Amino acid sequence: METIPVFVLSGFLGSGKTTLLTNMLAYFLQQNKKPAVIMNEIGDVNLDGMLVDDDVPMAEMLNGCICCTIREDLSKSLLSIVRTEKPDVIIIESTGIANPLELIEGITNTSLIVGIDLRLVITVVSAPHFLDASRGTKGKTVRLMEEQIRCADLILLNKIDLIEQKDFNEINNCLQELNPKARVEETIRCNLEINTLIQMTSKTNTQTPAPEEEIKKNKQFHVLSNHGKHHHTHNHVMVYTHYFDHPIDHEKFEKLFGQLPKEVYRAKGILQFTKSEDRFLFQYAYREMEIVKLDKQQEVQNVAVFIGEHFDKEQVDKAIRELTILEGR
Numbered sequence: 001m002e003t004i005p006v007f008v009l010s011g012f013l014g015s016g017k018t019t020l021l022t023n024m025l026a027y028f029l030q031q032n033k034k035p036a037v038i039m040n041e042i043g044d045v046n047l048d049g050m051l052v053d054d055d056v057p058m059a060e061m062l063n064g065c066i067c068c069t070i071r072e073d074l075s076k077s078l079l080s081i082v083r084t085e086k087p088d089v090i091i092i093e094s095t096g097i098a099n100p101l102e103l104i105e106g107i108t109n110t111s112l113i114v115g116i117d118l119r120l121v122i123t124v125v126s127a128p129h130f131l132d133a134s135r136g137t138k139g140k141t142v143r144l145m146e147e148q149i150r151c152a153d154l155i156l157l158n159k160i161d162l163i164e165q166k167d168f169n170e171i172n173n174c175l176q177e178l179n180p181k182a183r184v185e186e187t188i189r190c191n192l193e194i195n196t197l198i199q200m201t202s203k204t205n206t207q208t209p210a211p212e213e214e215i216k217k218n219k220q221f222h223v224l225s226n227h228g229k230h231h232h233t234h235n236h237v238m239v240y241t242h243y244f245d246h247p248i249d250h251e252k253f254e255k256l257f258g259q260l261p262k263e264v265y266r267a268k269g270i271l272q273f274t275k276s277e278d279r280f281l282f283q284y285a286y287r288e289m290e291i292v293k294l295d296k297q298q299e300v301q302n303v304a305v306f307i308g309e310h311f312d313k314e315q316v317d318k319a320i321r322e323l324t325i326l327e328g329r
């Protein structure tokens with residue numbers, strides 16, 4: 001029986017998973033293949049989903065991390081998407097705080113029920129964030145990044161435009177030490193020949209000419225034997241969501257990020273600025289801000305989602321309220 005290949009996109013918050021997803025979707029659509037997407041966000045709004053073509057079937061799993069609180073739903077989403085959409089390929093983008101081991105286990109278990117096959121776990125690493133994190137004290141964030149790297153078949157060392165030439169060796173040595181088997185590709189905006197990914201999966205297949213059932217059993221054994229217990233490496237991550245009633249001042253909004261606790265390392269949302277009818281998608285990832293105009297109408301209310309480690313929600317709330325109070329005058 002033909003199985004549907006499944007690709008897992010892993011990687012810490014803001015590393016570039018959605019950027020890779022959009023590149024992959026463009027490739028598959030161009031090849032006249034039907035891709036389907038399962039997206040998971042820890043907040044209660046799926047902002048990344050807005051970057052996906054309306055024609056691509058998508059299951060959203062919100063308000064929890066795919067690897068734990070809504071792990072059962074992953075299986076349901078997979079079954080449902082396979083049965084209703086009959087896609088040629090499935091791409092699962094997990095939250096940046098997911099432990100892919102749990103995810104792999106979920107997919108492998110589902111592959112015993114329905115004809116899917118986990119082909120490739122791709123971990124996107126933000127080069128500047130990983131560099132800083134690995135030079136600092138080994139906190140939970142580094143450990144989570146390391147777990148994501150260890151699980152990968154392919155590592156995309158992304159955002160290399162934001163690091164200096166002298167740092168490449170250090171990062172590559174760390175990656176090599178953590179996962180000597182994975183192939184590493186250095187990218188800017190996850191720009192790589194998607195064909196490379198496809199070739200990698202066919203190479204894996206030819207290297208393992210075991211019967212399908214055997215492969216499934218092996219994968220499951222591997223997952224269960226290595227990871228019998230659940231890893232809660234991300235209980236320290238917090239989310240704060242703020243809905244805006246009014247348009248806000250562009251400049252003041254950008255200044256806000258200078259006032260936020262440094263533990264807030266990721267934020268995204270949809271905004272309307274004063275003096276403009278347009279709405280914008282903003283992305284703040286590890287000190288870099290990007291604001292792009294939305295060209296299609298979105299039903300989502302103006303909103304900002306802040307993600308970080310044990311940050312003071314009240315401080316964030318106060319800073320935003322001050323911004324809107326000032327604008328309301």
Ligand SMILES: Nc1nc2c(ncn2[C@@H]2O[C@H](COP(=O)(O)OP(=O)(O)OP(=O)(O)O)[C@@H](O)[C@H]2O)c(=O)[nH]1
Binds near residue numbers: 015020158188290
């Ligand atoms: N400078 C730079 N920015 C990048 C690169 N790749 C992605 N970005 C930007 O980084 C931000 C986060 O990218 P995403 O693709 O949304 O990251 P993600 O991993 O999906 O983020 P989460 O879903 O929050 O985990 C966006 O503003 C991207 O445009 C890169 O190579 N260089």
